[in-house]
Amino acid sequence: MINGFYGRTMVMTAFVLIGSIVSPLHAVSADAPSPLIGLLRQNYDPSQSIATHYALTIYWSVREKEEKRQGSINLASGDRFCITAGDERFVSNGTTYWHYSPQAEQVVIKNLKEVDLSLLPSQLFARFIVSCPFKQIRSEKGVAELAWISDSSGAPYRSIVVKVKEKGGRIASCIMTDKNGNLFTYTFTATTLGKKIPGRTFEFAIPKSARIVDLRK
Numbered sequence: 001m002i003n004g005f006y007g008r009t010m011v012m013t014a015f016v017l018i019g020s021i022v023s024p025l026h027a028v029s030a031d032a033p034s035p036l037i038g039l040l041r042q043n044y045d046p047s048q049s050i051a052t053h054y055a056l057t058i059y060w061s062v063r064e065k066e067e068k069r070q071g072s073i074n075l076a077s078g079d080r081f082c083i084t085a086g087d088e089r090f091v092s093n094g095t096t097y098w099h100y101s102p103q104a105e106q107v108v109i110k111n112l113k114e115v116d117l118s119l120l121p122s123q124l125f126a127r128f129i130v131s132c133p134f135k136q137i138r139s140e141k142g143v144a145e146l147a148w149i150s151d152s153s154g155a156p157y158r159s160i161v162v163k164v165k166e167k168g169g170r171i172a173s174c175i176m177t178d179k180n181g182n183l184f185t186y187t188f189t190a191t192t193l194g195k196k197i198p199g200r201t202f203e204f205a206i207p208k209s210a211r212i213v214d215l216r217k
Helices: 010-022 035-043 121-131
Strands: 050-060 065-076 080-085 088-093 096-101 106-111 135-140 143-149 157-165 170-178 183-193 211-214
Touching: 035 143
Parallel strands: 106 211
Antiparallel strands: 050 065, 050 183, 065 080, 080 088, 088 096, 096 106, 135 143, 143 157, 157 170, 170 183
């Protein structure tokens, strides 16, 4: 697991949980995907760029407590990404990875090759869609609801529900219920697909006041 990247914020904890989802829990259904699911897989292919804003609500069932976070995600081919989670920054240019925490006044630097590539956010959407054999269960006002329900007691999630805008095939939201009944709800807005993202987005200028922890070998 990546030290720093999945850090201490609840947002990045949720990304760890998504990392559990995108690992191949189940083979994709042998049935031919619906046109909408086919469009989704095309739109969120990791070979093209993705830019979106997100709001995350986490409901912890045992504590009956709700937490909210928000930020942005920029992804491009070659394992380049720039993720914001509140004031924190998680950036990769495909070779170097930076995690900046203004609260700690610290920047952690690593070689990207030392990071577990299966958990990189550049794989989040595509592997998430591919790994679970979703079925469309309803459609209302131009938004389709796709659902996956676990058939394994060992799976980390009971169910995943994705709402997709039928026109354009963009993900509007996804709700993940883990085996303990905790809910992770993402809402995505201002999503753009396939547009060129400036290269400087995937570089990080270290603030002069930040302490540098360079873990590159």
